[in-house]
Amino acid sequence: MNPELFFVLFCFVGLILVVVITVFSLRTKKPVAKNVNAVSLDPEVLISSLKSSYSSKEDLYETVDTFFKNYHTIKPNSTQKKDFLKAVCLHRHTNAQIILKTQETLSNLSPDLKNQLSKIVEIRAGLR
Structure with missing residues (x-):
């Protein structure tokens, strides 16, 4: 196998992996933060x-x-x-x-x- 072809395939798979991880992380629901400015009552x-x-x-x-x-x-x-x-x-x-x-x-x-x-x-x- 040609080293240039291997490099192109490696970059292509890496790019697909980055896209999949990004889409997955954006789709997951982030927990809604409770009132961040809530003051402690102590x-x-x-x-x-x-x-x-x-x-x-x-x-x-x-x-x-x-x-x-x-x-x-x-x-x-x-x-x-x-x-x-x-x-x-x-x-x-x-x-x-x-x-x-x-x-x-x-x-x-x-x-x-x-x-x-x-x-x-x-x-x-x-x-x-």
């Missing part, structure tokens, strides 16, 4: 997302909204509530309005922590 994950240096202003608002919309599902303990408020206070894109709104909402949900939460805001306001 309080520690929410707090750490606020502490991230890559967290944007939109992330701040989204995390605060998620925390309070799912508050009764999350069931944070008192330390997590205080840490959440501290993270909101120290976030690079925070402002007085969101800090006070977060403090007020946490105080309404946990009246026993009202004094501690106000102290956190006073201390953190002095640091900024």
Whole structure:
């Protein structure tokens, strides 16, 4: 058998193999990804997302909204509530309005922590 003919047949079979594999891979159903942007409802994950240096202003608002919309599902303990408020206070894109709104909402949900939460805001306001 001529080496040139062998090379042509080898390339032809290789090309057919590539086409068959490509068609097969395109026809198979890919699993639909569940909501990729789904936010975890673990309080520690929410707090750490606020502490991230890559967290944007939109992330701040989204995390605060998620925390309070799912508050009764999350069931944070008192330390997590205080840490959440501290993270909101120290976030690079925070402002007085969101800090006070977060403090007020946490105080309404946990009246026993009202004094501690106000102290956190006073201390953190002095640091900024």
